[in-house]
Structure formats: C-alpha cells, structure tokens
Amino acid sequence: MTRKQIIQHIKKKKSYLCIGLDSDITKIPRHLLKYKNPILEFNKQIIDATHDLCVAYKPNIAFYELYGSKGWQTLEKTIAHIPSGIFKLADAKRGDIGNTSNMYAKAFLENMDFDAITVAPYMGEDSIKPFLEIKNKWVIVLGLTSNQGSKDFQFLKSNKKPIYQHVIEKCMQYGSPENMMFVIGATHEEVFRDIREFCPNHFFLVPGVGAQGGDLHKLSQFGCNNDVGLMVNATRSIIYASPEKDFAEKAREEALSLRKIMRLYI
C-alpha cells in the first residue's frame, strides 16, 4: 500500500484508527470456546464489526507464536479475513543481522502479505534496510515506545540528544516517508511536538491509547501533520470491551467513540 493510498483511506473513513489483534484465549468471551478455533472466530467477529471504522489491523505476533505452528495457521487465516484496502501490520518487533532480516522481510512482507512490520533498531542499519527493499511495503521502526521500560535506554542522552532521537534521525537516512514509519508511544504526549520538529513528514504508529492511558486528543494535536501522519492503535480497550456475547458490538462502540475524536483532526 502506498502512502497516497493510506491517506486516501484515512480521509474516506475519517479515521486513523489501528486495531490491535492481541487475541488471548484467556480473555476472549467464554462462549467462543466451543468453536474449533476460538481465536480465529474471535478475530473474524472483531474484524467484521469494525473494518469500516479503522484503517489498519495489527496482530501482535507473540499471541500467535504462543501456539507454535497452529498459531501461525490462525495468523494466516486472520490475515486472509481482513478486507482489501486495510493496512495489515505485523507487530513483530524483529531485527537481526542483514541476511536474517532479509528472511524476516520475506516471511512477513512477501509470504504473508503484510503491508508493514515493526522493527527494533538496536542492531542498526543492516537490521533495517532489508525490509525497505520490498516495493510498497513499510518498515515501522521503534522510536519511543509506550511502556515503562522505555525509560531505561531510550531517554539516555548522547551529544545532548536522547537515544530515541538518534534512532529516528539515523533511520530517516535509510528510509523515506514513503516506506518508513516510527513507533511513538501515546504515553509520551509531552514529546510529540519535539519529535515532529525533527521528523515532520513520516507517519507515526502510536500505541498506548486506551488500556495504557495515552490521551488521543493531546497526541493528535501535537502529532498530526498535513497528511494526518498518524495511525493510532488501540487494542485491549476495543477487543476486550465486553467479555460477553456482545463483545463485537461493544468493540464497535469503542471504535466509534475513538473515531468521533479522530474526525476532529482530519
């Protein structure tokens, strides 16, 4: 999917919502356990109920790897169920030496037809570039993450700049706003404005709204650029909005309430 197409979808749907599919057998409604593949059924019903309100789905690969080869089958079938025109994002946080990153790139962006994959930057250039070689696909580099542990290393300063800024600025030399995004956690609204100063054009994938407590208004005010420039992810607040039979309906309500705010910024 090209940047132009992403922006078109955002404007058409009046939404820059990404829905995380971190589907956990211990958290999905009990009545689904009668299905042969409860997680797949859960994902399908969530997708059916929300696909007109979001521009992206983001399965978290850990939740599928947990079940080994069977989990991968669930992942493959989930991807196949996502309607065309929706950005399919593998939240995998991979990153390895060049020849290995090349394998991960093929696995997710070619063989599984994801549009994008999240990548961890610690290993630098050759861990990132192989993902950029596949046309119309995206690498989404961890810049500033939403979790508590982000404070351990990402805020360390080197030459008066935090490490996350070094990461973003260096990676901007490798990828362009047409094939690279950055993860910027919603829990750090206070630095969104600073980051937009040195990274004005790239899209940001923003996790941390909802269960993690990020404020959609603030991050939209400080994070949007002329092309919107944001995909804001919510997971638990949407997919686990209800533990009952009405889970898909309640998920839709949650997505609608986020979109209501997003309309203000498009």
Place this chain on the structure above:
Amino acid sequence: MTRKQIIQHIKKKKSYLCIGLDSDITKIPRHLLKYKNPILEFNKQIIDATHDLCVAYKPNIAFYELYGSKGWQTLEKTIAHIPSGIFKLADAKRGDIGNTSNMYAKAFLENMDFDAITVAPYMGEDSIKPFLEIKNKWVIVLGLTSNQGSKDFQFLKSNKKPIYQHVIEKCMQYGSPENMMFVIGATHEEVFRDIREFCPNHFFLVPGVGAQGGDLHKLSQFGCNNDVGLMVNATRSIIYASPEKDFAEKAREEALSLRKIMRLYI
C-alpha cells in the same frame, strides 16, 4: 538447564561451541531436495554429525518463520531431534511490552521447551523481566552485536559510557549469572576485555566466528572467565562447509577444528 549443568557439559565435551541452524533451502545440498522436508532432513543430519562436539544448537527463528506454519512445524521437529543435555537456544531477538514478552516467554521457553531465547533490549525492563520468571531458563540479551550496524547506536556514548555498557549494566540488575547471558559479537574482540571488567561472571553468547570473521583465539583469551563463561557460535562455516553429499562429514570437521582451539581454554 542450570549454569552448573552448562559448565559440566562444557568441561566434559571440552567444547563451548554453539552451532547455528540458519538452514536455508537455497544453500543446503541439492540432493536433499528429494526429501519431503529438506530443511528438517538437513538439520537432522547436521545434528547427528556434530552433537558430541557442541554444547548448544541455535536455530535462527527467521529461517523457519519464512515458511509460516510449515516452518514452525520444521522448527518443532528440529528441537525434538536435539539430544537431551544440549542447550537449545532460540535466536529470536524478541522484545515487547510486558504482557507481550510474557507470551513470547511462554511460546519459546515453555511450549517449545527451548532453554534460552535472545532478547533485544531497546524497550527496557518490562521487555526483559517476563523471560526471567521461568525457572532454569535463560534470557540472552543483545549487548554488543557482531554486525556492521552495531556501530549505529551501540557505541553512542552517554555519560562517557557506550550504550552497550548501559544496556549490560542495567540488565545485570534484572537478571543474575544464573539466568541471564549477553550477546557479545566476536567481531569486537578489542572490547572483550573491557566488558569482562564490568561483567565478570555472566556467560556471553558470541556470534561472529567463521563467516563473519571473528578470531576465536583472541575472544577466548579476553572473554573467558573462571567458569569458561562463553558459548561461541558458528553457523555458516559449519553447516555450509560443503554443498555436496559430504556436508555432514565436513560440518563435523569444521566443528572439530573449532573444538581443537577451545580445548586450549578449558
């Protein structure tokens, strides 16, 4: 596997060799393509020919994910083929927020029965701790990697210390020498001595010998501690030692020649 057991195996086998199983369909001998699962057959023959010479096998997960659910089946069957008493190391370089790292920990250290998993440190504390909660299992944190891109961020200095030192010192607060190792690339022999000064007791997993050019003598001189304290990995130089029918025999010869050097340091 406990630290004590690892050291016993190293002393008994006179080897601290780890063999990487980055098995690539385009690189394995042609005659194996007639098998139903050529990569599994390749792995089995490599394991059968080398298991008395090494203390660990390290499948690189990317090479299995490339084939989706089928690749995971190959990985599961490969693990099942490794004899007991050998350290099974998932080179996965995972790392995510706490609840997700917890899933990866279960996937690799419980469901698949790996002894250890490599983890990327960028996301800090909660991306690492969940892996430490499983008894007699290991987390192997990326400290200083062997690749070219390691120069991008790992050598940046903050408070006069390189980032890799911040990572290692901080992670030493989370894990002990009984459940945490660090990846230190063989291509940085010049800093092995420095790293041993602030991290004397932990085991190091050392990639980069062989195809990547690291010097086994130097890194053993500077990297060994009283408990040996090293697992040195070689992959391509061993598993692709020959593209012919004698590949397993030649792999054994390569492993033998590395062990010959290792005997000097045990």
